Amino acid sequence: MKKIIKLIPLMLILVLALTSCQKNAENSGKPKVYTSFYAMYDFTKTIGGDDIDLTNIVPTGTEPHDFEPTASDMAKLSEADIFIYNGVGMESWADKIIETLPQNVKVICTSEQIPTDGNDPHIWLSPQNAKLQMQAICNVLSEVDSKNAQNYINRLDSYLTQIDEVDTEYKNAELDGKTIFVTHGAYSYLCNDYGMKQVALEGVTGDSDPSPSQMAKVVDQIKSEGISCIFYDPLEGDKMAQAVANEADIQALPLYTFEGDSESRDYVTVMKANLEELKKGI
Template sequence: MNKKLFYRKSNKSGASVTALVIVITMLILLFSLLGSCANSPDDNEAADLKIFTTLFVLYDFSHSIAGDWASVNMLLPAGVDIHAYEPTPQDIILLNQADLFIYNGGSSEAWVDRLLESEEVNPKNTLRMMDFVELREETDSGIIEQDEDHGHVHGLMDEHIWTSPPNAIAMSTAIKDKLIEIDQTNKNIYEDNFNVLQAELNAVHEKFLAVVKAGSRDFIVVADRFPLIYFTAEYGLNYYAAYEACAAEAEPAPRTVTTLIELVIEKDVPYIFTIEFSNERLADQISKESGAEKLLFHTVHNLTQKEIDQGITYVGLMQKNADNLEKALADE
């Protein structure tokens, strides 16, 4: 009897344990199913979106808006000037695998127009940034060394549109809208990410406005190429520069060196600007003869690999530009 009672009690305990195991297993399965329905980049088809851009600035905006929901890649190798870039056959293959190809447009990217005309790239998958801002013609006003020496074609629209933060907002808006068009599922994510980026770009814009308003000078001197017409026009700045925006880098004419040295001395200019990837030889000459110090104005068209690895962004570099501009416009 005792054995039977003991046996039956054991049976009941075993049944309870078995039921508990079943319940736990069902709960695990349930949570697994719920987890599989969660909105995560690894499981969502949107994570498979492939975006290619030409310039770093376009890569940066795309990555900020898409986040982990797309693979964003830059065609332009780190540290390479866009004026010297031509796509390889492998690059063209990658473009045809992309869900979206974002390029700037302009003379430096004429190769894109050739690919589109020859139907080597699908136009439906492309986004041209110069279509979304008010364009300005390239100018030789304020340029010391005219481009007869460099064989540049006049009458073209200046392509350096992103140097104006309001233009950067317009470009980012276009990227956001295109992402939503091809991936409605993650519309809210793209809009939220864009709103964060827009707030940062607006803050940079307000900082430049404040710096220019407080400045004692209304002009800058650029001892380099001048890809800043959209920037100076946006903030009402005058300028003197050595070369036009797309001029080939070459030894400056003696007249250019002399004119800029005399200008800097006459106007008592404490700082002169260079742009990224410059050899700075002209700026060094002017600095040596005039005593003016060099400052960088980074146009953010491309970065070095080290800068990319450090996570440097358009917003961060433009904030540094604002700091340097504040120095250049101050009454020292």
């Protein structure tokens, strides 16, 4: 009995400590910002830094196209100050969520002012588009949290310089006129920026596998054009790419869509990695 009595104060202390931590988090004064998936999360983290309380909705390693928010996700999002998403059909679930959000939640579609290319939502794979998306994020953070606006602007300016450097590296890589074979048709904006053409085994959402006849046709084209590799998005896996590579006797190389990243890398790092893979494969 004595042991139980001694434990009660300790349990009370723990409860009070947890309650205190919870209240401190709630009263931090930082804007509560939610992002739809990894690219939007990374852009927002880069600009927001420690001045925001940031949460990403789609778990790392999950395809944003396939994701379905839970009731818990929707409840948390209703308490946000800002919700940031890509649009252009990237998050098929976003429209449902937005309709249910309270009016005080600021909703920003980062692709709103960007010309789109057909049905491809992967607009951030163009460095110029990524800059526009980051500017939109900076604008909303500065509007909602004006006291830290200069911090957001400074971080944006610093990062835009890095993106411009990456853009220059791509332009100097002699990619113009090259054709890339990919499993996932997600690279139209990247190709448009640097004069490349993509041939894809499957559509932009990757929700259907190509038929045997489609696979055979691509393999024949690869052989006839002397293509040395096929690119795949590591988030989807390399099974399809390896099947084509084995049949055509070429290599399979990763080309990241930045929908998610297992190493939690930033945009500039991944775009540089993509350039190195492109140089190997074309």
